[in-house]
Every structure is written in C-alpha cells, then in structure tokens.
Amino acid sequence: MADHPLPDAEVAAEWLATMLLIRRFEERASALYAAGEIGGFLHSCIGEEAVIVGALRALEARDPLLSTYRAHGHALARGTAPGRVMAELLGRVDGTAGGRGGSTHVFDAEHGFYGGWGIVGGNLPIAAGFALAADLRDEDSVTLCQFGDGAANQGTFGETLNVAALWGLPMVFLVTNNRGGAATAPTERHTAVGDLFERSRAFGVHSVLCDGMDPAATFAVVGAAVRAARAERRPVLVEALIHRVGGRSAADPESATEDEPAQVRRRDPVVAFGDRLVDAGLLPAAARTELDRAAVATVDAAVAFARASPEPAPDTLLDHVLAP
Amino acid sequence: MADHPLPDAEVAAEWLATMLLIRRFEERASALYAAGEIGGFLHSCIGEEAVIVGALRALEARDPLLSTYRAHGHALARGTAPGRVMAELLGRVDGTAGGRGGSTHVFDAEHGFYGGWGIVGGNLPIAAGFALAADLRDEDSVTLCQFGDGAANQGTFGETLNVAALWGLPMVFLVTNNRGGAATAPTERHTAVGDLFERSRAFGVHSVLCDGMDPAATFAVVGAAVRAARAERRPVLVEALIHRVGGRSAADPESATEDEPAQVRRRDPVVAFGDRLVDAGLLPAAARTELDRAAVATVDAAVAFARASPEPAPDTLLDHVLAP
Amino acid sequence: MSRIVTYRDALNEALREELARDDAVFLMGQDLGAYGGAFGVTKGLMEEFGGRRVRDTPISENTIAGLGVGAAMAGLRPVVEIMSVNFALLAMDQIVNHAAQVHAMTGGAARVPIVFRMPQGAGGQLGPMHSHTWEALFLHAPGLLVAAPSTAADAKGLLKTAIRDDNPVVFLEHERLYGQRSGVDAGDGLVPFGRAIVRHAGTDVTLVGVSRMAVVAWRAAEVLAAEHGISAEAIDPRTLRPLDLDTIVASVCKTGRCVVVEEGWPDAGVGATLAAALQEQAFGALTAPVLRVSGAPTPMPYNKGLEREAVPGEAAVVAAALDAVGYATRRAVGSPLARRMARAGGATLRTVRTEDAATE
Amino acid sequence: MSRIVTYRDALNEALREELARDDAVFLMGQDLGAYGGAFGVTKGLMEEFGGRRVRDTPISENTIAGLGVGAAMAGLRPVVEIMSVNFALLAMDQIVNHAAQVHAMTGGAARVPIVFRMPQGAGGQLGPMHSHTWEALFLHAPGLLVAAPSTAADAKGLLKTAIRDDNPVVFLEHERLYGQRSGVDAGDGLVPFGRAIVRHAGTDVTLVGVSRMAVVAWRAAEVLAAEHGISAEAIDPRTLRPLDLDTIVASVCKTGRCVVVEEGWPDAGVGATLAAALQEQAFGALTAPVLRVSGAPTPMPYNKGLEREAVPGEAAVVAAALDAVGYATRRAVGSPLARRMARAGGATLRTVRTEDAATE
C-alpha cells in the first residue's frame, strides 16, 4: 500500500471525504432497507470506497463511466447530489431516474455517469459503444467500465474485449475482483483461471493488477491505464483486487479503535486510508473526525431531501416508454 | 508434414479412401447445387478432408462428435451412408433428418454424429453437455466439438471453455482455423489475437496446434488430446491450421498432375496425402486410382439413392414439432 | 390426505422426488447448490444428492442452457434454473433456436427432455431487469411446452410432469407465489399438461387467468359473487402449450363473455392469443368482446406505486367483468388512458372502460 | 417522378442518403463492408463512407447490438445489421433488456436512437436456423418500434424515418422481397411510422397482411375480385408499433369481416394481437370472427415442398376470405388438420375451414 505516493493534503482530504460519504450513505441506505423504506434490491459499495474513489479521480469530467447494480458510490463520487441518489433508492420523482430505476439503475448523464446496470456482463458492450462513439467523433475521452469478477464468465466479456482490442477503443475495463459472485459462491466454483488479467491479454487487451483497497494505488494504476487508452487509442484492463469488509462500525474511526484488532482496521479501506493520512501528517485527527461528521450530515440532508420528494403519480406510469 | 508417421498401409488406404469420398461427394453436391437440385445453403468440406479424417480416426465409436454447418464430411467419415447424406441435401425422406435439416443440419445419432449446427458458436455448449452427460454417467467417452475460427469471437467460446475447464469435462475442442469467417472477411478484421490456442489457455484449457492439412499430423495431435481428455477428465483445445483449396480438378490425381504446379499440388490435402502414400510405397499408384474410382462410384450410387427417395408428404409438415 | 405446503416447498419436493426416482435427472443453475437457490427452491438438495447432480454454475446463461440441451440430447433430464426470467434473454438462442427446434430439425431423431425453470413476475420492486412476465416469448415458439402453475399442488405436479416429458419445457414460477401455502395431496401428485382447472364455477362470465393472475381471477370471481351478484367462472389453464382450449371454449359458450387476465405485456401476448382463439371458436356464443386485462406495456418501474399500477389486480378484473356483462354498444372507443396505452403498447387497449361503454 | 428500383436498392439509397445527411449515422454488422452485406444491401457504402462509418464486425451478435446501444446513448445513430433474424436471439438481452428499456428506466434521461436491421422470412430453403419471421418477438416489448416494409418505397421511406426516430427500431426486411421492383418517388421519400396503407380498396372483407404477407394479401384481393366477385380491402400496416389501428378498424366496420395474414407463428403472434384488438374495437360490426392465416407452427423445414406448405400463400388467404364472407355458423369446429395444428401450436387454429363452416 505504501508503494504508491499519497496526493497532496487537499486532494487527500477530498478523497477521504468522498470515501466517508460513500460509507455513511451506504450504512444509512442499509438501515432504510432494513426498515422497509427502500424496496427491491440494495447492493452496497461498502468496502469498495477505495477502488471507486481511486479510479474515478483518475478520470476527466468528460470521460464516461459505467458501473453495475452496485453503483451508488460511483454516482456519489462522480458528483451526483446525494439527495438525488437517495431519492432514487426511495423511488421518488427527484431520484436520478425519477424513481423508476431504483438502487440498481442509478443514472446521471450530467455527471458522465451512465448507469447502474442489472444484467451481469451487460454493461461491457454498452461501455464499448461509448468508446466507439468517442472514436467516431474524434473526441479524446476514455470510457471507464467497471464490473465484478463474475462478469468475466459472461460471453460479453470475451466478445467485448476482442472488439475493443480489434478496433482500438479508448476504454478501461476495471474488474473489481472480490473472488466471488452473488451471495456465496467463491471464485473456485466459477472459473478455472482466477487471474482475469491473464484472460484479458489473450484477447489482446493489455492488463494490469492493482490493490483495490488502496485509493492511491488504484489512482496510480487506473490513471496510467486511462492515459495509455487516451494517448494510444487502445483498451486496457485493470484488475483491482478487493475483499469484503465487515459491518457498520468499521467506518467510524472512534468507535473502531477500541475493540477491533489492528488487522481488521487495516483491512477496512476507509479506516486504513484515514489512518495513513493522519500518520503521514497530511490530516489532523480532528479534521478527520470533522470530515466524517460532514459526511453524516450530508447523508442526513440527503435522506430528508429524498423523503420530501413526492412519489411519481400513478398516471405517469407510461411516461418514457417511448421517446417523443 | 513429414514429422508425423504414416499409419500402416491398410489404415492409410482407408484414410485416403475416405478423403476421396468426401472430395467427390462435395464436388457432386456443388454440381447439384449449381443445377438447382440442392437448395438453400451448401457449405463444402473441400480442403478439410485431412483435418476431418485425421481427427475422426482418433475417436472411438462411442465418442460423440459435433460439427458446424460444414459437416457433410464429418458424417461420411463417421460412417453415415453417403446416400442418406445426399438424400438430406436433396430434402428427401431418406435423408439423415428426413429432409428437414438440409445441408446445414446433417445428423446421425447411430454413428455418434450429433449435427450439423447453424448458429456460429451454438454447438460449443451443446457439445459440453454431451461431455457432462458422459461424466455424470461415469462413461469414459470423449466429445469432439469442431468449429471454425469465427466462432472463437462468440460469447459461447469463452463461456464454454471456462465451464469445461472448471468442471473437468472430457472433451476436445477442434478449431479449424482458416483465418476467416463467412465469405470474405479475414481474421485481421475479426480479432486482435490470431492465436486461438493462446486464448484457450487463458480459460484454463490446455491447447495445442496442428497442421490440419495433414491427416497424420491431425491424427497424432487430436489422438493425444483425446487420450488426455479421456484419461485425465479435462478439456483440450486443438487449433488446426488449414487453408482454402481451389476447385474440382485438384482432387483428381490424373488431371491434376499435368497442368498444376507442384506447389498447388502440395497445398491440396487429398492430392498431397495420396502422393505421399505412393512415394512411401504404401499404396501402388494403380490402387490410388482405384480408390478414386470407387469414391466416384459410391457418390454416383448415393445420388441415385437420393433421387429415388420420395419428398416428404405435405401433410407431415407438423410431424416432430413435439415429441410424442 | 392433503398437507398444506408452500409453493416453494412443493417445487422442492418435486425436484427431490424426481432426483430420487431417476438417475438421469440433475439440476444446474447459479447459486442453487450450497446457497439453495436465489428463492430457496433447491434448499437441501445439494446436501442430499451431491454437487454433481445439483450443480452450481458460473454466470453464463446461454452456455448453461446449451449444456442442458446437449445433456438432454445425450439422454439425461436436466432441470436448468435461470435465476430470473429476464436473464433468459441471454439464453434465447439455446432455448429457441436450439432446444425448441432440435427434434423437428433432426426429423425426430433427437429429443431434448429439458426443463428450464424461471422465476418471473413483479411485486418485489426488483425493477426493469428482474421483474417481467414472459410466458408469451416462449409460447411463440412451437417446439416449447409452457407451464405456469399458480398453486402448490400444481407447482409440484406440473414440475414432475415436466421433468418426465420428452419435450423442452419452459416452467415459469411466479416469485410472489413462492411463499403461498395450499394443499398438496399425498402420492406422486402428477398433474397432466393440457388440462385446465375451474377454480370457481359460474355462469355469467368466464375469467381466464395465467400464472399469478389465476389467483387474481379467482379472487375477482369471489368479489363478483359477493359484491355484484355476478356468477363468474374462473379458469386456470395451468399450461399454455399444450393448452386446454376446449374447457375454456365450453365455459365461454355457457357464459357468452370472457375476460383474460395476464401479467405480461399485451402485444403478442397470451391474452391476445386466447382472445383470438376464443372469438374464432366461440364467435356465435359471444355477447361481448373477449376483454383483456394485461400488464401495463412498460418496462417494470421500481417505484412501488407504479409497479402496483402496472400489474393487474382484482379491481381491474372485476371492472372488466362488469364491462363484459354490461356490454351493449356496437363499438367501444378507448378512454384517454387506453389510447395512451395503445400508443405505448401498439395495438392493445387494456380493457374497454365502463365509462365508454356507458356513453352510447 | 417515380423510378422503379428493387427493395434492396431502395434500402441502399436510404442508408446512403442518411449517411450523407447526418454524421451521427453509422453502420455495423457482419460482412456489410467490403462484401456489401449478406444480401447486398450495403453494397458500395464502405467505399463511399469509409470503414469507420461502415464497419465490419466479428461474429458477436450480442456485443455488436450492445455497442450500438452505447453509441446511441452517447448521441450517435447506429444502424446495426443482424445477418438473419434467427441470430437476433443471441442479442435479445441487448435488444429487449437494454435498448428497449433504457429510456423508461432512466426516467427519460437517456435515449437509444438505434435501428436493428434484420432480414427475415422463409422461401430460400435456408432451414430452421435462418428462415423465421419474428415480428411478434419484438412487438411484445413495449419500448421497441417495429417496422416491416413490403415495397421498395416503404423500405426506403421507413428506414429513413427509423434512423431519424429517437427510439430503438427493429426493422424487419423480408429476404424474398430484396429483388422485388417497385416505384420510388424522387425527394426525401420519408414514410411516417404508424400510418397503414390501403393497397386494394374493397367492401366485403378486410385483409391485413404483414411484411411479405402484405403482398400476398394484396394479390389475394385481386384473385378474390377476378375469380370470386368478392371485393376485398387489402391493408398493409407497414409498422406494427406504432400501429395504425384506426385505419384497420374503419375498414372492418365497413366490411364486417377480417382475415389477418402473417408469416410468423400463430401463438403470441401478430395475427393474434390484431384479432384480439379488432374484436375489442369492432365487435358489433363483425359478422364473422377475425380469421388468421399464419405460418405453420413448426421450425422451418429445409425441404422445398414442406417450406412452401409452412408459409401462407394466396390460395390460403382466398380460402379464409371466402370462409369469412360465407360465415354462417355459430361455432366452427376445426378440421383434423386444424386440430393437429392446435396441438402443435397451442391455442391456434390456422383458419376455419370451408368444409366445417358448411356442416352446420
């Protein structure tokens, strides 16, 4: 983790603030889900704050981003108002999709975030389509397509990598490899070759590994990939190794210090990054606490905004089935 | 080509006889197609006689075989009566599918030949299903699945290789790589990585190359693959390099000798293998001519059989839509 | 002797009994082994029958379906679970181009005795990629049998029949029914395909409901009797191919009116198929058009209220039945909402509204 | 001034003109560049517009469709060619789960202005994996527009309209029509969606034919006039979503009878959709049931005679029209063949046969 240099203090604080916002947002969303205020599916980004913030900070504002059903954090890090994301989770008219998409389909074109997709592997070709559009319009944007290791077993993985390499599409595939799909099944029951970056090379897509629990490492590796894709008009695959992270308290620097072993602390990306900034003298401990308080306050406001937003009217049911 | 030993004289003669049968059959089929006696599609195995015979002779009778829309030769080499294959091409009731499948869907379960498939890449998972069935029944058969290089860009390629490796399915994937799909487009317009055997390894499937224009080479390499799959319960991929072969006369040892350069002769697998057998003293030149005459006679009889077979009656249209 | 069990447990029993009865039967799907299935239908089966016969798969729907087709051609009886009907679109090539056609295209030489189990249906706020009701997509293809049970006994009995049938079967389970309890008889409990069942006998109007809508139609029949003095006959076809059209035609010849209730989309839907066939077969007997109450022609919205609005409920069925019974006009013209739906959904008006019927 | 051109060339002109008019338009598909397309529709376009805008693709249908969806969301107007409608099953996830739903599921924030061109139809003996007619599969999904032109002018005009529309369009070209010649006017030649056209005016019976069946219905109308003294009105809806139901209803209110002709399978088909809607909308006007003449419910056989038998021809349409005009019984019972088809195809009787109508 220490291999990759930290950014300067201001940038580092912004990263931590965003990671904390994602964590606090997801914790609150889980609570609202448990209470029945959010329905359907809720896929949490807890534990993925580092890979999200590290990767997204390596993008320019004009670079399109596509993610999966686990995408609240991507919208938040891209700059979507937390209230609009929360309103979507609550199914309200001020949600990013007017309450029609829900947690799975967060969407915010204004911030270059093109979903929020529910079919495992389905977002890969669509992301490649964004890259193709940039290419055809001679724009220099790079499309970032994030997906889980489970998607690497879908046909679209090989098909899209092949065509991206063949056509030199300016895009970065970011695999968040938590060595498992869905609720339970470990990688060993999904694939004979665990290394996705090997698979990628066989399709002609250059690939690299990174530590997805470290925002600085992710920033450095994804940043290099984005630069290569932009300059050389070719796809790159980044395999970010991540692991699951436990419950709520892990994000809370104060409550966590007491009863959790150092090892667990280090495994939590939000805690670990905060610790590191404090240790490196980039952030006073008090400022860290303040950032967390601000995140909580932002989430409070987001929930209030979402709750105040109306439900869509029943007679709007058929709106947007067809574009006018 | 000379790297791989020839079989003994009797076996070698049978191989050449089968290659000649395929060639003569396909030539006749092309003529009937040009004359309008065969409709729809006709995909010829001309030029693939070596890879077909070499690979199929490496199988046991109990080993299931699946091919593509280019499959007359596979049926013939597996032992299906040529008359039944020709009757299928003519759409007659004595055809292998009663005239319902046509050239694309030749099928003969009695000889372990399970099609004849029209969707590029569609036969891979089905073949894996045969291997899975053998595995579940503790049978020691190995399934051979043949397909073209174009199919390696379909999603089913990666999906099937992954699951075959994961589950240790006893099967051999045989890619006939003619560096192109469909009528025209060369590999360079389809894939960034021409080496399919590399791609295969990335999915955990061991792979080997062979010269698909040489039946002895193909026999040796596919034979080793089949033995490994049978003994070790795992898939193997064989990439057979082949090239297209010209028109009719190439198969005819007499007419070909006069006006064709030696290089063209060598590129035709049927001529080259016949030359080699004669040169090696395994086959007298007269016997070679006799084998060719016999092939022509067999094809004549097949055409007569097919023409004598009735058309399916119109009121059978809905037969076989559902099994009873 | 009848026990009360959930639809989920009834399916589990069917799978367990068929796995025990016939070595050729095996299950494949995502997370159906150790985890017991996304909806818990396969709980305990991996422990009982082992990981070879109750097999977790990678996320590769088309290939898993194709593996099943091959294994079925080789003589096994695979039961493939697709975690949600929406994911079946990834496997349409193997299901429709392959499974449905192999028997015919080999002139009867090969058979594909496979069951594709697919949870379907709205009500869980799972949004536009996990909530649809797609009997019609499969019904369109002639080589597929299609079953859509609405009770625990039918879930069990039809699944067992499906597994024993020599044709590919698309077996559609409704996600909102998994927890519903009803009686299941002792014994093998086989339910034949192609036999509709009258859930509520009546003489004024026939209600045909498919999948969960069979339950809705049945309840609507009770409401019609209790609150409107109308005697409705509620029929559950149970399987759509083969379809027991005779039972429905006989009912319509008696009642002269019919409302078809489907959760799926109206255009090229199951309701259209039934309406078309009924007016062909019972034209002279009909005193009102066959009306359809269909799922709204829209991707399923996440919002709870919109989702509820998109799915037919008892009230809509009751209203349509009243329309049918009170039908007196020569030509009903759609209401503004009906006209909107016609634009969004193409040809279809969801139902003739009472107010329009009243204007003439 | 009208020129006589083939349907193929009309499509080529539409593509050329739209490529020239709008930089956002580009084409993708297998062998459509250097080779000019499997059916020659894109001949010369790669030479004219270059390989970036007329793009050959690998054999990866689902991903090519998805590339189109992404490019469309990004503001381009892709025209994706799927070489045969059968291969579209591989891309159903991108077409139905994605293209059709993106606009609704983003609350209108994203648009997907894409055209999926697909050759369809039997008659070339291409067998069970290359010959089907699947308007209904796409019509089922509410977010898709569906066009099925039957003349050169409509091929050109509807394709141009499709490219300019902001919705995903499934554009179904009939393989047997590519070589047919008919008049195309000078000018931009745009044909609006949702406007049916009366090909042959009449007063006794309405014939609605879809895709190539519009031609068959038209010819049947001529035969009915010449040989049977029956005045048939032949209507070509041209697009199925939006559907110009008003024109058809108006005709049926005039004639009192209707025969729908489709090459596709009957269950959950286009004919069922129209029959259901017509009996809803024109119940009182109908003097006979809406009859369907559909493709036989079977995978398409290779054999020429069987293939011909599987596809509706003029004679079947004429027979059905005569049945409709002579309809006098209260309940028609299917002939043995019709009953067979009902078993194979589920609910559907292809047509009420004359002999049955005569028995009562």
Ligand SMILES: Cc1ncc(C[n+]2csc(CCOP(=O)(O)OP(=O)(O)O)c2C)c(N)n1
């Ligand atoms: C086509 C398809 N199949 C199955 C699912 C159900 N499903 C949702 S999440 C998931 C696991 C995905 O694993 P992975 O891609 O590794 O992502 P992770 O959840 O680990 O981030 C599955 C199988 C789906 N959404 N789409």
Ligand SMILES: Cc1ncc(C[n+]2csc(CCOP(=O)(O)OP(=O)(O)O)c2C)c(N)n1
């Ligand atoms: C899914 C699908 N897409 C497209 C086609 C049309 N098609 C038939 S053969 C062919 C080329 C296949 O190339 P390859 O696999 O290399 O086989 P080859 O003909 O070279 O033996 C194509 C594209 C098809 N049959 N199926």
Ligand SMILES: [Mg+2]
């Ligand atoms: Mg994962």
Ligand SMILES: [Mg+2]
């Ligand atoms: Mg090839």
